[in-house]
Amino acid sequence: MSLSNASRVSRSPLQNASHTKWYSVALVAPALAAIVFLFAVPLIRSVVTAFIDADGGWTLENISRAVEFYGRDVVFTIVIAVLSLAVIAAISIAIAGYLTLGSTPWAVAALRWLYRWPLFIPFIVAGQTARSFLARNGLMNSMLMEAGLLEPVAAQSFLDWRGLVMTFAWKQVPFVTLLLAGAMASLDRATIESARNLGANRLRCLFEIVLPQVRPTLFVGLILSLVTIMSVLSVPMMIIAGTPNMMTTMMAHRVTYYGDYAVANALGLFSYLLTALVAWFYLRSTLEKEAGK
Structure with missing residues (x-):
């Protein structure tokens, strides 16, 4: 040895x-x-x-100034986040459901190939693309006018809250769909086939059998999408030029033009609280579900 x-x-x-x-x-x-x-x-x-003044003492002045100056932006951010998550959830459920329950092989294959492309596009490129597509003289209105579906005088710009919602949804739908489709693919097909044999249509199977089983995965995808929406700076800066705007834009504006990190960090507290509240709700519901087993 x-x-x-x-x-x-x-x-x-x-x-x-x-x-x-x-x-x-x-x-x-x-x-x-x-x-x-x-x-x-x-x-x-x-x-x-966020709680320290210029002299190094503790204060709530930064919070009050953030509410006074950017209260509308906080509300605007919450509304945009809620609307975007609703659109993301609806489209993701529809795509993942068709990928799981669709009966047309070529349509399923084409959809599976197409829906993932926005995953590989950076947000700054998505913002610039949306700016070119949704402007009054952008590609969308030009295509509608060429097709005779829109009069030139009726063309309008979507570079507002609608453009934000559409851009966030377009960018995040593939991510949530990928999670949902994977969760749906792992389900036992026997229950779905049994329901189909008993006369249930695909829409009923989706909402009464498949979706309840993958709801935790959907919540995870939406929470991660919320964190992304709350942290993206390029998209709101490119799409909306005025106010109100997303909190990330206002924080960058406060730091860039005033060098006021205290108020910017105080404004960031609202982002922390919103994401923490959603995460807490999800964890609580998950723990209650596990305790009830």
């Missing part, structure tokens, strides 16, 4: 467990450090800065 083998054999199980523990810590240390220094530390710093 060699010396190295002998030393390996002579180690106790406790020593082996200790070495394994240190190896595990070393493996996760880089990722943990990235999370701490790139996410946790900036988050804590931004929250603390």
